[in-house]
Amino acid sequence: MKGKYPYYYMLLKQLEAIKDGEIKDNQKTELKNYVLIIDEINRANLSSVLGELIYALEYRNEEVDSMYEVAGSNKLVLPPNLYIIGTMNTADRSVGHIDYAIRRRFAFVDVLPKKLEDNEIVFHADLFKKVAELFITNYDEYVLNDSTPLKRSSDYLSAEFEPKDVWLGHSYFIQKKIKDDAENEILGPSDFSVRIKYEIVPILNEYVKDGVLNNSEATLKKIEEIANFKTS
Structure with missing residues (x-):
């Protein structure tokens, strides 16, 4: 039965309830x-x-x-x-x-990137803002009101792309609060710089290669700042 088991099980329970008189077979x-x-x-x-x-x-x-x-x-x-x-x-x-x-x-x-506030995570808002500046110029306005139309960051973003289609999502900037074997609270990943080095920066560099971000000195400098960003 494999993956169908939950469906057969619920059907069986319904049939048993009808048999035992808990549900009438014509009951709506x-x-x-x-x-x-x-x-x-x-x-x-x-x-x-x-x-x-x-x-x-x-x-x-x-x-x-x-x-x-x-x-x-x-x-x-x-x-x-x-x-x-x-x-x-x-x-x-x-x-x-x-x-x-x-x-x-x-x-x-559309489900756009947003600044998260949740007791079960650590959200690196400063880094999120720095990356967002590659795609939009009105980050502060957008954070206060997420219905605010996004304004393209023409200094970095290619004119062929819309910010909402390529802006890095908020999941990149999350550390989850989890428990270790001794029930102590730790963060996952424990070293957030690993995510910056191996996830965030590589996709930004790929964007430059693919023409999503302008291959300019300003863009490369901004990505270098993100690569060297120190989270608190």
Whole structure:
């Protein structure tokens, strides 16, 4: 049964409840909402992943024809209480592989980088701001009001790219508070300079090579400052 076990188990519990008289077989129950998350949906073979759902998404709660027969029927109905969320990174070139037939079946929501405040993490806001300055010029305004339109940093960012599509996300600047074997609180990664050296700086240098960031003396100097940045 492998990954299908949770579904069979819940169905079994429902059938047992009907058998024991806890639920009448004709009793109507309130629909619960279910969420299906497809991470990095732009990297998938969407025809294989979605199959007949490509059509059902457009005709929710209506029957569509399926090539598969279940309980003597080839009809498929996508219920109103199932929500499908696909995530993608706009900095990934493979975003362009999503065709218009799929795009019109989803609503698109931008999740932009933001300064985080959470008791379970350490967020390096100073470094986040320094990196953000490569992409936008109105960081302070944006932090106070994240609905503020982003202003391009033309000194560093190529005119061919929008800040929202290539600005490094906030996950790069997080250290999680975790417990060691003795239940002492430690940070992960323990040495944040490793993340700067092997994650943040390499992607910025890649941006320069790919023309996302201008290959100028000012840009290279800014990246060098980030590479030498000391976190408190």
